[in-house]
Amino acid sequence: MDAWERFGKVKVHGFVVKTGIGFDVYVCNSLIDMVESFKQVFDEMSERNRLCWNVTISRYLRCSWFEEALDVFRGMRCESNEKPNEATVVSTILACTTLKNLGVGKKIHEYVRSELRFTARTGNA
Structure with a gap:
């Protein structure tokens, strides 16, 4: 994150877009978590892994955009092959x-009961 501090958010985002490394799912996940235009980064991603969905849900929660967080959860369930994990469920709840x-x-609770196996650590949180 040294480059982030040195050059600022806009310059790093611009560099990522210009060089094409913005298509890397891991770079995009980092950008989602850092830039104010995270929705645009998320929407433009050609590939989304579970971490991407979780980071976006978490980012919406930090902005107090709870309905948008639920929309992303719904999108994950309908538009992707990625299944919600413990982190997804905790954030969405x-x-x-x-x-x-x-x-x-209730739908999330049913998903947890039927498909998700919590670890002891998460179940006790």
Whole structure:
């Protein structure tokens, strides 16, 4: 992140776009977590792994954009082959709780019961 501090967010983002390394899923995940235009970075990604979905959900939560976080979760379930993991579920439940969205919360609970195996550490969190 030294380059980030030295050149600023805009310059690093511009460099990534100009050099083409912005198509690397790991570079994009880092950009999503750092730039204010993270939605644009996410939308322009040609490949999205589970980490990408989770980072985007988390970023929306930090901005207090809870409905958008749920939209990303829904997109993950409908548009990708990536399955939500423990991190996805914990973040999405936070959005449901804040929005008092019992319907989505119940769907997530059913997913956890039927498809997800929590580790002892996460289950006790």
